[in-house]
Amino acid sequence: MRLDKFICKSTDLTRNEATLLINAGNVTVNNEVASNEATQVHENNDVLLDEKKLIARASRYILMHKPLGTICSNIDEVYPSLFNYIDVEKADDLHIAGRLDADTTGLVLITDDGRWSFNIITPNKQCEKTYRVGLRNPIAEDAAEKFALGVQLQGEKQLTFPAKLDVVTSNEVLLTITEGKFHQVKRMFSAIGNRVVTLHREQIGNIKLDVEVGKWRFLTPEEIDYFK
Ligand code: URA
Secondary structure (H helix, E strand, O other): OEHHHHHHHHOOOOHHHHHHHHHOOOEEEOOEEOOOOOOEOOOOOOEEEOOEEOOOOOOOEEEEEEOOOOEOOOOOOOOOEHHHHOOOOOHHHOEEOOOOOOOEEEEEEEEOOHHHHHHHHOHHHOOOEEEEEEEOOOOOOOHHHHHHHOOOOOOOOOOOOOOEEEEEEOOEEEEEEOOOOOOHHHHHHHHOOOOEEEEEEEEEOOEEOOOOOOOEEEOOHHHHHHOO
8 A cells, every 4th residue: 555545544644744744754664764655565564653663553344324315425515425424533534435326325335445445346356236226117128138238338438248137026126237337327227218216236246235224334354355
């Protein structure tokens, strides 16, 4: 991880404060002054700030049930940030592994471990995300086949990756995808002439949503390992 991030994870300093101290030459990595905040360090490197050894805090992994009308951003904008619901220290260091739209509800995974969230987000890792989708029009008979083959989204060069559709009722389906393009689910249903009216994420990989709206919990070690 970057040196400035390592210092934030091991002290109460902000990123800016850490950068100032690094640039001023107060930090050594393996006995050498490191004056560039972007220097890459590992948890087992010997990092000293003003000659005091720093130990990075353990990373945090959180599951949350995102309420309707909140946004996956660290600050309030037109809608309130979902971080208003999470009372942990240094919440600014956390980010969301796969954002949801303001009008989407359900499972979000939150962490300060960028490598871990990369495994969830990057399409190459084929991490499955399952959405319960309410539709304006009855689902077409050939929808499952079209999604399995991939559909053309407006403005994209390639077809969507194969996706799995399970029909619950004529106007409610479960869709499992491995990508996370902007408004992906809504655009997939537009591509087959339908319209999403409600959208709720139920599952990411093997992690199922199991807390009430607006509530959160830390992931178990097994859940964390699943994405490592
Ligand atoms: N696809 C969407 O269209 N919106 C979301 O919030 C998530 C997936």
